[in-house]
Amino acid sequence: KLRKSLQNSIKQIHKDLGLTCIFVTHDQDEAMVMSDTIHLFHEGRIEQSSDPITMYTSPVSQFAAAFIGNYNILSREQFAAVTEKKIASENGIAIRPETIQIVTDPSEETDYTFDGVIIDNTPKGNVLQYNINVNGVKMKVDVLFRSKVLFENGQKLRLSVADHNCIRI
Known part of the structure; x- marks a missing residue:
C-alpha cells in the first residue's frame, strides 16, 4: 500500500509543479503507472520509446514484448x-x-x-x-x-x- 501511495504522491507532485521527472525502474507495472513516456533500454540503447499504451499494445521487438506485458x-x-x-x-x-x-x-x-x-x-x-x-x-x-x-x-x-x-x- 505504501508503494502505491508513494506512486500517487509522486505523480501528483509532478502534475502540480509541471516539472520534467525521470523515473528509473525495472518494474514494468510501475513504469506503466508512473510514465507519460517510457524509454525501454536494451543493451545500452533505446529499444522503444512511446507512451505506456503504445508500449503495451504495439511492441516493436521480441525484447519489448517480453519486457512489457505477458505476451x-x-x-x-x-x-x-x-x-x-x-x-x-x-x-x-x-x-x-x-x-x-x-x-x-x-x-x-x-x-x-x-x-x-x-x-x-x-x-x-x-x-x-x-x-x-x-x-x-x-x-x-x-x-x-x-x-x-x-x-x-x-x-x-x-x-x-x-x-x-x-x-x-
Whole structure:
C-alpha cells in the first residue's frame, strides 16, 4: 500500500509543479503507472520509446514484448504449428493472453482458431490465467473471474485470436 501511495504522491507532485521527472525502474507495472513516456533500454540503447499504451499494445521487438506485458511469443514455425497457417513476420508473433478467446460458440471464431488442452491455471487477482498446450506449444490465456464457467485441467478447449492481435515482431 505504501508503494502505491508513494506512486500517487509522486505523480501528483509532478502534475502540480509541471516539472520534467525521470523515473528509473525495472518494474514494468510501475513504469506503466508512473510514465507519460517510457524509454525501454536494451543493451545500452533505446529499444522503444512511446507512451505506456503504445508500449503495451504495439511492441516493436521480441525484447519489448517480453519486457512489457505477458505476451505469448511464438516463432513463425510455432505460430504455424498452433494455427496451421503461415503468417508473414521476420522474427515471430506476439499475442497478449487476454486477446485469445475461449470459443464456446462457432460464431465467436475469428481469424485464427485452434484447439488445445488445459495444462494448469493460476489465479492472478481478478484474472485466471490458463496454460494451454496447443500442438506442443504452451500458450497463456487470461480470462476475468466474472464468468461462472471455469474450465478444468485436462479439458479440451477451442481458442481463437483475431489477426490484429497477432503482433509481428
